[in-house]
Amino acid sequence: MKRDEWKTLGWGAGLLVVAALLPLTGDGYLISLGVTIAMYTVLATSWALFSGPTHYISLATAAFFGVGTYVTGSGIEVLPYWLLLPIAAVVGGVLAALVGLATLRLSGVYFVIFTLGLAEMTRQAVTWYQNQTGHKGTYVLTDFTDNDIYWQLLGLAALVYLVGWAIGRSRLGFALRIIGDDEDVARHVGINTALSKVALFIVSGAVAAVVGAIIAPRYVYIEPSTAFTPMLSFQVVIMALLGGTGRLWGPLVGVIPFTLLWEAISSSFPNQTTLLLGLSFLAIVYLLPGGFVGLYDRLKGRAAKRSALA
Amino acid sequence: MKRRTLLKATTTLAASLVAGVAMAADPIIVGAVAPKTGPLAGGAAVTHWPNIELWVSEVNERGGLNLGGEQRMLEVIEYDDQTNPAETIKAVQRLATQDDADIILAPYSTGLNLAAAPIFDKLGFPQITSSAATDQIEELSSQFEDMFFLLGRSTDLAEDAVEVLSDLREAGEIGNSVAMVNVADAFGIELAAVGKPALEAAGFDIVYETSYPLGTQDLSPIMKAAKAAEPDAFVAWSYPPDTFGLTEQAMIEELDVKAFYTAVATAFPSYGARFGSAAEGVMGIGGVNTASPDFQDYAARLEATTGSKPDYWASGMMYASLQILEEAIETTGTLDMAEVTQFIKDNSFETVMGTIEFDDQNNNTAYWTVGQWQDGEFKGIKETGREGAVEPIIKSGWE
Numbered sequence: 001m002k003r004d005e006w007k008t009l010g011w012g013a014g015l016l017v018v019a020a021l022l023p024l025t026g027d028g029y030l031i032s033l034g035v036t037i038a039m040y041t042v043l044a045t046s047w048a049l050f051s052g053p054t055h056y057i058s059l060a061t062a063a064f065f066g067v068g069t070y071v072t073g074s075g076i077e078v079l080p081y082w083l084l085l086p087i088a089a090v091v092g093g094v095l096a097a098l099v100g101l102a103t104l105r106l107s108g109v110y111f112v113i114f115t116l117g118l119a120e121m122t123r124q125a126v127t128w129y130q131n132q133t134g135h136k137g138t139y140v141l142t143d144f145t146d147n148d149i150y151w152q153l154l155g156l157a158a159l160v161y162l163v164g165w166a167i168g169r170s171r172l173g174f175a176l177r178i179i180g181d182d183e184d185v186a187r188h189v190g191i192n193t194a195l196s197k198v199a200l201f202i203v204s205g206a207v208a209a210v211v212g213a214i215i216a217p218r219y220v221y222i223e224p225s226t227a228f229t230p231m232l233s234f235q236v237v238i239m240a241l242l243g244g245t246g247r248l249w250g251p252l253v254g255v256i257p258f259t260l261l262w263e264a265i266s267s268s269f270p271n272q273t274t275l276l277l278g279l280s281f282l283a284i285v286y287l288l289p290g291g292f293v294g295l296y297d298r299l300k301g302r303a304a305k306r307s308a309l310a
Numbered sequence: 311m312k313r314r315t316l317l318k319a320t321t322t323l324a325a326s327l328v329a330g331v332a333m334a335a336d337p338i339i340v341g342a343v344a345p346k347t348g349p350l351a352g353g354a355a356v357t358h359w360p361n362i363e364l365w366v367s368e369v370n371e372r373g374g375l376n377l378g379g380e381q382r383m384l385e386v387i388e389y390d391d392q393t394n395p396a397e398t399i400k401a402v403q404r405l406a407t408q409d410d411a412d413i414i415l416a417p418y419s420t421g422l423n424l425a426a427a428p429i430f431d432k433l434g435f436p437q438i439t440s441s442a443a444t445d446q447i448e449e450l451s452s453q454f455e456d457m458f459f460l461l462g463r464s465t466d467l468a469e470d471a472v473e474v475l476s477d478l479r480e481a482g483e484i485g486n487s488v489a490m491v492n493v494a495d496a497f498g499i500e501l502a503a504v505g506k507p508a509l510e511a512a513g514f515d516i517v518y519e520t521s522y523p524l525g526t527q528d529l530s531p532i533m534k535a536a537k538a539a540e541p542d543a544f545v546a547w548s549y550p551p552d553t554f555g556l557t558e559q560a561m562i563e564e565l566d567v568k569a570f571y572t573a574v575a576t577a578f579p580s581y582g583a584r585f586g587s588a589a590e591g592v593m594g595i596g597g598v599n600t601a602s603p604d605f606q607d608y609a610a611r612l613e614a615t616t617g618s619k620p621d622y623w624a625s626g627m628m629y630a631s632l633q634i635l636e637e638a639i640e641t642t643g644t645l646d647m648a649e650v651t652q653f654i655k656d657n658s659f660e661t662v663m664g665t666i667e668f669d670d671q672n673n674n675t676a677y678w679t680v681g682q683w684q685d686g687e688f689k690g691i692k693e694t695g696r697e698g699a700v701e702p703i704i705k706s707g708w709e
Contacts, residue, residue: 028432029407032400124523131494131521134503137464139424139446141453145432219395221424221444223496225349225524226395266397267404270390274347 009165016158023147031146035218037259038153039211042160043232044240044251046207049164050200051237052245053176059233060099060115063122064092064205066228068212070126073138073222081142085213092209093202095122100198116230123228130224138222152214160207164248167203172196242284244293253292337385338375338645340366341405343426344418348393353550356578357441357624358418360616362386365632367615375636378643387411395425402426406433412645413635420444420497427454436651438634440627443467443497451672456651458668460627462677462694464497467595468504468547470679470692471571474593474702475543476512483704484568485542489518491532491556492547498524501547501573509545517541524549533559543569550575553594554584561588561708568704569593577623577681577688589683591705596623597681597690598663599698608662622681622688630661664696 022034043061051058071088072081079087103114129135167173175196178186186193216222235258243254265276288295344358345351366384369375374383387409389401398417405411416437417426423442430437431454438458444450445463478484488509492502502521509516518539520532529552536544544567546556553572560570575581576594585592598605600622608629609620620626638653639645658667666674676695681688682702691702 027407028429029403032403032429036396036400127494127499127523131492131499131502134499134506136445136500136503137496139449141449145428215396218399218428219421219425220427221421223421225495226393226421229394231392231394263400266390266392266401267408270388271346273390273392 012158012161016154020151020154023150028146031150033259033263035146035150035153037255038150038157039215040236040239040255040259041252042153042157042211043208043236044243044255045157045160045164045248046204047236048240048243048245048248048251049160049167050197050204051240052250053173053180054197054200055180056104056197057112057237058115058201058204059112059230059237060096060118060205061208061236062228062230062233063115063119064095064208065212065215065232066119066122066126066224067091067095068209068214069216069219069222069227070138070212071209072213072216073140073227076140076142076216081217085210088209088213089206092212093206095209096202096205097198099205100201101194104194104197104201116233119228119230119233123224126228127224140216140220140222142217144217146218149214149218153211156207156210156214161248163203167200168248172199176200238281238284240291242288242291244291244296246290246293246297250291250293257292335380335382337383338377338413339409339411340384340386341389341402341409341411341414342386343389343391343398343401343405343414344422345393346388346390348391350393350419350422353441353575354418356580356618356621357628359388360612360618360620361625361628361632362388362415364612364615365629365636368611369636376640376643377645391417391422393419393422395422398422398426399429402429402433406435413639413647415635416440416631424450427457430454431456434647434651436635436638436647436654438631438654440631441624445500447673448671455672456647458631458654458672458674460631460666460674460677461624462674462679464500465504466677466694467573467679468501469508470694471545471593471595472505472508472512472514474680474692475509475514475545475569475571478543478569478702478704479514486513486515487517487539487541488514488543488545489536489539489541489567490516490545490547491519491536492521493524493526493549493552494521495524495549497574498547498549505545505547514543522552524552526552527555529555529559530562532556533563533565537563537565541567543567543571545571546573548573548575550578554581557581557585557589557592561585564708566707568706569702570705571680576683578621579619582683582686582688588708590685591683591703593680593682593691593702594688595680596621597678597688597692597699598622598626599696600687600689601698602662602664604662604664622690623678626661626663627677630659630663630666633661634659634666 023031068088071091072084075084175191179193183193239254239258240251242258244250266273342362345354366386370383374381391398391401405414414435416439417423418441420442423439436456440460443461443464445465447459451457492498518536553575556572571593573595577596582589612620637659638650642649642653658665669675678690678693678696680692682691689700691699693699
């Protein structure tokens, strides 16, 4: 590893430790904001691992997340909780693999629509199963507090960053960047494009499922309508785009301001939330097309040019 | 800019003039969180929000709550949880820590109430749920000791509907064949899972059975098939949109049954308004004692203050939850929630729904389970210990 990378790793570890200290403030409100930020950080970062380099916009986050909540919901009575997280990862990964193999040949808007449909389809499949078996409500009663959930999400975030960093350095990451630039070229130079895309989609799906499994105890009662809410998929995409997908830390700098903005809007204008959110989306798309990462790179580029001229 | 639905300027002025003091004591901050947007916004707009508006305006009109000799006005802070459990949790946190709420009202619906249970428990606020129907009351109240249940167990709701049919059959009013359908979503599945075995155990012959996804627009094939099976009774474990849709199709197909039951939303005033005399004889989940002067008075006040009519199921229970809270606070004369909660556990309360007391699982065991539209009102016909149930009538046509 280069010296720069050690430095980045050190910074990351330091920030993680600081973040992990948040529950020590004892402020329940800060911690519940922390849970939201941690949850979306994991979801948006893992989303960007796949969608960033490939430019495939996936709206399937809710499908994987929902599957994860149901893994916990149906397994909590029979299996130890800690076993449920890897199971959720496997189930999410398998679902992503099946979907990926079937659809990653689709391009552009077709893929977007399919992934949006996937969440609805998974929801209907779960509902169908419950209906067949005469299901009587899914309850997840545990002793977990928001602190426990927060720390678990933080741990998962650390893992996602490590995986993302490792992929970025690997042949797979290189291959994906080429695919993102021009898929035909990638195929001609001998990259197995389908396999590369599916591999990353699996990572992204497995992570989202684990997030769902971790969040389930927080909801106590699991319903298809809340587990598979399409809002989740859209929010993840918007947050990731606000931050920018070009760098690993991009989604994080989108998630934090977005969560705070959302919080400010819903606490100050509880009757106009949806309207103001819509306006914020428009503003983001118009004013920050490359997200905060794009802005950062532009400013850096301008500074570099200026110093070159001087 | 916090939205605080406070006393109007005029009432403040009047109150301070009457009291003759320069400034009244600090207001009591009441936190309220429920859907204003999202799938459950419509239900909350009928059952939840108007009751809060009525309660606060009435309490403030008479000068506020009496806290150990001191009159304190109510000031409400409302949040929209967007029908999203994560937002409900966050809003309750915000109310407790940022807005320093003295009281936080239980949220709306089964799912959102359960999501909020751990945080209410942690913060030590009593959570008097009036729109949560669950079979897990024992487990929930042992884990969340401050959680109370007014609406009852979901099993009773379905089993009692079957019992009404059995009674009609024993009386020789209807035959033995039933068509049963359900919406394939959480509560609809749960009701069907209880209702079907109950129908079978009661010896009914289920001649037609199907389910449909939530949000199904075209329900006519279902009603056509149900009609073709020539049932004596039709039972739908349905949700608001399909409760309306199935009734409409039954009218179009002129489904000839002597008992017609649809579940959630049959008790809504909008159901009676939409179907008028065709609603006569339709049975559904819920019910109230419409002959009770207390309920009639409450309904009139609600409409006068908020312009919206109560539904004939959970609305009254929601208002009752506020009455219980009010009595507990005024009698104990404190905002110490541990003391208030203990008072709620130990006492019985006179409410618009009648006397309410909680058993050792914090459960109100006396509630309405089945109602029926009769003479333009949705009257309770089956209960688990309420007074004023009327005799069911036979459905005769859709005119």
